[in-house]
Amino acid sequence: MDATKAIVDTVDRFRQRRTAPLVLELDLTEGLTEGPPTDPLSAILTMRKPRLADVLSGLKRARHDSRVKALIVKIGGNPLGLGMVQELRQAIVHFRASGKLTVAFGETFGEFGQGTIPYYLASAFERVYLQPSGDVGLTGIALEQRFLKGTLEKLDIAYEVGQRHEYKTAANTFTQDHMTDAHRESYGRLAESILEQVVAGIADGRRLDQAKVRDLVDRGPFIGPEAVEAGLVDKLAYRDEVYDEVKEAAGDEAHLQFVARYARGSAVRKLPHPTADGVALIHGHGMIRLGRSGRSPLGGGGAMGSDTISAAIRAARRDPHIKAVVFRVDSPGGSYVASDAVWREVVLTRKVKPVIVSMGDVAASGGYFVSMAADVIIAQPGTLTGSIGVLGGKAVLGGLMAKAGVTTDLIAEGTNAAMFSSTRSFSTEEWERVNAWLDRIYDDFVGKVAEGRHLTRDRAHELARGRVWTGVDAHERGLVDELGGLEDALGLARKRAGLAADAPVRTYPRLNPLERLRGPESSEDKSAALARIRLEAWGPFARIAGELGLPSYGPLLLPGQIVIR
Numbered sequence: 001m002d003a004t005k006a007i008v009d010t011v012d013r014f015r016q017r018r019t020a021p022l023v024l025e026l027d028l029t030e031g032l033t034e035g036p037p038t039d040p041l042s043a044i045l046t047m048r049k050p051r052l053a054d055v056l057s058g059l060k061r062a063r064h065d066s067r068v069k070a071l072i073v074k075i076g077g078n079p080l081g082l083g084m085v086q087e088l089r090q091a092i093v094h095f096r097a098s099g100k101l102t103v104a105f106g107e108t109f110g111e112f113g114q115g116t117i118p119y120y121l122a123s124a125f126e127r128v129y130l131q132p133s134g135d136v137g138l139t140g141i142a143l144e145q146r147f148l149k150g151t152l153e154k155l156d157i158a159y160e161v162g163q164r165h166e167y168k169t170a171a172n173t174f175t176q177d178h179m180t181d182a183h184r185e186s187y188g189r190l191a192e193s194i195l196e197q198v199v200a201g202i203a204d205g206r207r208l209d210q211a212k213v214r215d216l217v218d219r220g221p222f223i224g225p226e227a228v229e230a231g232l233v234d235k236l237a238y239r240d241e242v243y244d245e246v247k248e249a250a251g252d253e254a255h256l257q258f259v260a261r262y263a264r265g266s267a268v269r270k271l272p273h274p275t276a277d278g279v280a281l282i283h284g285h286g287m288i289r290l291g292r293s294g295r296s297p298l299g300g301g302g303a304m305g306s307d308t309i310s311a312a313i314r315a316a317r318r319d320p321h322i323k324a325v326v327f328r329v330d331s332p333g334g335s336y337v338a339s340d341a342v343w344r345e346v347v348l349t350r351k352v353k354p355v356i357v358s359m360g361d362v363a364a365s366g367g368y369f370v371s372m373a374a375d376v377i378i379a380q381p382g383t384l385t386g387s388i389g390v391l392g393g394k395a396v397l398g399g400l401m402a403k404a405g406v407t408t409d410l411i412a413e414g415t416n417a418a419m420f421s422s423t424r425s426f427s428t429e430e431w432e433r434v435n436a437w438l439d440r441i442y443d444d445f446v447g448k449v450a451e452g453r454h455l456t457r458d459r460a461h462e463l464a465r466g467r468v469w470t471g472v473d474a475h476e477r478g479l480v481d482e483l484g485g486l487e488d489a490l491g492l493a494r495k496r497a498g499l500a501a502d503a504p505v506r507t508y509p510r511l512n513p514l515e516r517l518r519g520p521e522s523s524e525d526k527s528a529a530l531a532r533i534r535l536e537a538w539g540p541f542a543r544i545a546g547e548l549g550l551p552s553y554g555p556l557l558l559p560g561q562i563v564i565r
Contacts, residue, residue: 021254023246024062024071024262026055031078034330034360035283035507050260052084053281056487058263059091063098069250070101071259072243073125075118076108081361082194082382083330083471085117087485089124089201101249102126105242110137110221119232120198123205132236136227138220141191141198149177156399160426161391162434164442168389168466186467190384193470197381206231278504279493280316280325284309284342288334288366304331306338309370312508313345317352322506323497324353326489327374330360331367336390336441339366343448346373354496358489359383359480364468368479369445372452375496378489379471379480386474388449389466390441392434398423453478 033049062068071092080088096102104125109115115137122128130136152159152174159174166182179187199217203210208231216222216230227233237245247254286293286303293305316322327346333339349355350373357363357371359379364387371377371385379385401408401423412418419430426434442464450460455478463469463477474480482488494503 019067021251022068022262023250023254023256024058024068024259025256026050026071026073026259028073028075028080029078031080032084034285035328050258052087053486054260054263056087056091056485058259059095060487062262063095063100068100069254070103070246071095072103072105072246075104075106075122079117080121082117083359083361083380085121086380086382089121090485091487092124096124096126101246103129103242103246105129105239106134107131108134110135113137114139114142115221116140116198120201123202125205127234128232129235129237129242130224130227130233131238132224134224136220136222136232138217138222138232140217141195143187143191145179145183145187146173147177148174156403158396158399158425159393160396161393162438163391163466164389164438165465167468168387168391171391171393189473190468190470193473194382197472275321276504277321277323277499278506279490279497279499280319280322280508281328281490281505282309282312282316282325282508283328284370285330288331288338288342288370290335290338304334306341309342310345313342313349316508317349322353323499324493325349325355326358326493327355327371328358328360328486329363329367329371331370332362333365333367333387335366339369342370343373346370350375354493356489356493358486359385359471365389372449376481376492378482378484378492379474380485381470381472381483383471384468385471386463386467386469386479388445388464390438390445392438394420395422396425
């Protein structure tokens, strides 16, 4: 009898959980992951982080689910990029418009520090709660640049670089001790554009006049009571008090469920037929390089390998059940050759099915290169994009080596055989070859921008010159087609392909366990798109090493590199 009663009680509790009101919960303390893990190490490092796509699809589905009564989000901890914040804000605004309660809770929005972007996210919610000991670090937008020229001079290191053109400022860190006029102009507009977006969003979410919000920015940061008085926060409360209020509003029977868990559970209940027509979603994240995607076990972010992304795009192009492709790009750039390889696959795919690019926090330089051939480019207003330009050069370490007592001898057969040596400067003849490279790459880049974006070459050059734009400024200039997020891109892809609004989305490459184990049969096999852990010597310093012209595989060899940053 006891066993029977226990079974009945368990079934009753399960039934109640299936029918009881829901309060969806999202904890952003550890941030979000942009896409699925690309390798085993990524899977381990991100296994407790919710995926952005799961959160967006969960909130979209919850708008029409009568069981879902409220959403509560804890904001804090790891900062999110502006593009991702705007993705979330858009989803929350739509959820809020469905009439359901939305609550943001922060222990602090910047603990004696900047909290402008976290608070910008919070302002999209109907109610904003702050722990009594917390602050609102609404202070505006500051873009700070450090310069290492003086340090390199003290170490007797020279950095030789050519760039196309004046706004291609990535190398200024190593060649200047202050911002150039072009650098200051570009950064000034970026800060201005971002602050305009933040002020407009806060004013709309908190129902305040934009002029008042701009004044509040200049008066910040605020301690808790000041934030309440200014209308930035609704109430000072601890977590238990916030959750009690939300549960009371949702009903006594309501229970909590993480948004990502809700999204996955709903997806399982609505599994599409394996051969149903749908949309492929391909994630391109991190620095762009030749070879396969992956990350270093020593730390640092992942990388977008041209072999991996190209194989995924080819697989989606050849799959008869994939009717459109959404390419999600979040990358500051990298190798020109790798970017060009991915660009070619986008061009080939666009000939047979729609290709929509959705830009994340950043899709600039090489990140723009791989995007520009798409049918439609969608970016968030705060996405950093453009940077259509090129730089290249090398670090000359001869002086530092001499100070350390290291001597070098060299034998070279060929006039320019030693041009990439780290112990000597470029000769006049070698600089001619470097400049020929730079001109060829820049001309190719601008030409492909003009072709893909339907611009004249002169107009493309005017918008290029290495300048970084926010998404809203890029949209005004034709470098971006629409403003929006991943869900907008998926919806547009379905529409262009003539699919139903709920047609399935499949992440590519799609591999079963056997395909993962056996390895690829050839470079045309879709399992060739698998990522890997790369034993890179630079680890978390890989990006700095790339900007210095150093190879991704470590400091032992120093060939010069032409890179898009």
